[in-house]
Amino acid sequence: MAASRSTFTNKFGFIAAAAGSAVGLGNIWKFPFEVGKGGGSAFLIIYLIFCFVLCYPILVTEIAIGRRSQKSAAMAFRPLGHPRWSIVGILGVFCGVVILSFYNIVAGWVLGYFVEMLLGNFAIGQQFGEYVNDIAEVGGYTLAFLIATAYIVSQGVTKGIEKASKILMPVLIAIILVLTVYAMTLDGALDGITFYLVPDFTKLNLNVIYRALGQSFFSLSLGLGALMTYGSYLSRKENIISAGAMITFADVGIAFLAGLMIFPFVFSQGIEPEGGAGLIFMTMPGIFESMGPTLGIAVGSLFFLLLAFAALTSTISLLELPVAYLVDKHKVKRKYAVWYAAAVIFLLGIPSMLGNGYSEYFTKFITYVGAEQPVNFMDFVTDVASNTLLPFGGLMVSIFSIYIWKRRKLFRELSHGYPEFPRTFIARYIGFTLQYICPPVLGAIFIITILEIFFGVKII
Numbered sequence: 001m002a003a004s005r006s007t008f009t010n011k012f013g014f015i016a017a018a019a020g021s022a023v024g025l026g027n028i029w030k031f032p033f034e035v036g037k038g039g040g041s042a043f044l045i046i047y048l049i050f051c052f053v054l055c056y057p058i059l060v061t062e063i064a065i066g067r068r069s070q071k072s073a074a075m076a077f078r079p080l081g082h083p084r085w086s087i088v089g090i091l092g093v094f095c096g097v098v099i100l101s102f103y104n105i106v107a108g109w110v111l112g113y114f115v116e117m118l119l120g121n122f123a124i125g126q127q128f129g130e131y132v133n134d135i136a137e138v139g140g141y142t143l144a145f146l147i148a149t150a151y152i153v154s155q156g157v158t159k160g161i162e163k164a165s166k167i168l169m170p171v172l173i174a175i176i177l178v179l180t181v182y183a184m185t186l187d188g189a190l191d192g193i194t195f196y197l198v199p200d201f202t203k204l205n206l207n208v209i210y211r212a213l214g215q216s217f218f219s220l221s222l223g224l225g226a227l228m229t230y231g232s233y234l235s236r237k238e239n240i241i242s243a244g245a246m247i248t249f250a251d252v253g254i255a256f257l258a259g260l261m262i263f264p265f266v267f268s269q270g271i272e273p274e275g276g277a278g279l280i281f282m283t284m285p286g287i288f289e290s291m292g293p294t295l296g297i298a299v300g301s302l303f304f305l306l307l308a309f310a311a312l313t314s315t316i317s318l319l320e321l322p323v324a325y326l327v328d329k330h331k332v333k334r335k336y337a338v339w340y341a342a343a344v345i346f347l348l349g350i351p352s353m354l355g356n357g358y359s360e361y362f363t364k365f366i367t368y369v370g371a372e373q374p375v376n377f378m379d380f381v382t383d384v385a386s387n388t389l390l391p392f393g394g395l396m397v398s399i400f401s402i403y404i405w406k407r408r409k410l411f412r413e414l415s416h417g418y419p420e421f422p423r424t425f426i427a428r429y430i431g432f433t434l435q436y437i438c439p440p441v442l443g444a445i446f447i448i449t450i451l452e453i454f455f456g457v458k459i460i
């Protein structure tokens with residue numbers, strides 16, 4: 001069984017792929033506008049606490065479950081516990097499919113914007129509303145992005161996923177560093193940094209905390225088994241504790257840098273940063289235009305290339321979830337599983353594509369009880385899949401590892417590649433968090449979220 005399973009060639013390959021999964025549109029597109037909405041660094045502080053205190057122990061546990069079972073998400077729980085737990089893995093695969101269905105559309109916009117920037121069409125920023133409703137064009141780019149993802153995944157773990165990540169991640173880091181340094185030199189950069197780093201706690205409320213939690217799970221690719229699946233391809237020689245730390249630092253570090261890049265850009269034009277999802281697509285082109293044609297084209301296309309690369313390493317890991325499920329469970333050949341899964345995902349994404357104004361039905365898809373405005377299909381799926389089900393998946397992983405699989409066995413798995421592990425402080429910290437912090441915190445937020453958003457009960 002284990003012998004025929006493909007593996008990452010070394011630790012760097014694994015870290016590049018897993019950090020590639022984590023670093024994505026969540027860091028560069030979503031993180032800055034969540035910061036904008038959540039009172040600058042008030043949000044940032046809560047987010048950092050969630051990432052390090054709560055998410056890191058879950059992250060290493062997910063990798064350990066995958067490596068121990070040598071199975072992808074949907075099947076990993078079974079050999080380590082009770083078959084009933086497979087439902088958690090299957091829910092994760094479902095989440096991955098749903099997330100990819102809309103994520104891929106945003107990636108399609110990014111690809112389209114990259115082309116527009118190359119052509120010097122900065123006016124696209126003001127036409128964002130019409131652009132997303134140009135179904136033929138957006139559909140085309142979305143399809144192109146999905147095909148690129150599927151092609152890489154079809155090449156397998158070593159020659160596809162690992163190889164692509166080893167190229168894309170270093171380039172991505174180089175681009176973001178160049179752009180951040182450049183953004184800091186602009187007039188008004190300091191105002192941007194002040195907004196970003198000086199907290200406004202008056203904006204802090206339960207909703208901000210809920211979003212910070214959802215963001216930390218989404219950004220670290222947790223709660224749906226993506227890292228579990230990657231963990232199943234990791235050799236026993238490697239140290240999960242240090243690899244996990246590097247993945248977390250890479251993810252948080254790039255999100256932090258993205259803020260240091262975006263806010264100086266935005267404030268250099270005297271714009272209020274609360275623009276929501278459109279922050280990048282509506283505001284940035286105008287900023288590039290103000291740099292003059294040559295520099296604008298260079299910086300603008302580099303910026304959207306950065307986003308496209310970040311998105312690609314994430315869509316790869318999202319597609320790998322259903323693909324690994326089909327390969328492991330149903331023994332479908334990888335090259336067929338990939339295209340089958342991609343076709344389903346494309347079709348599932350159509351309502352999200354239509355819900356930005358094209359179709360009234362999907363645009364005003366649902367009004368939560370007690371909410372003032374209806375949300376569109378994409379926002380609805382984001383709320384269900386990423387903001388609610390991912391933390392729920394994390395809750396299940398913590399309960400499973402302590403009460404079903406048992407802490408002793410988790411620690412034994414974590415000591416492969418790090419024999420002193422059980423005697424370290426970090427082991428005590430991970431054990432304590434999984435047992436005493438994750439279940440009550442994640443459980444409480446899950447229940448409050450369901451009651452408040454979907455049932456309109458006012459709790460806080």
Ligand code: PHE
Pocket residue numbers: 021022023024025026027099218219220221222224226314315317318
């Ligand atoms: N972490 C990715 C991002 O921040 C998104 C993602 C979520 C990828 C879940 C895989 C699994 O963009």
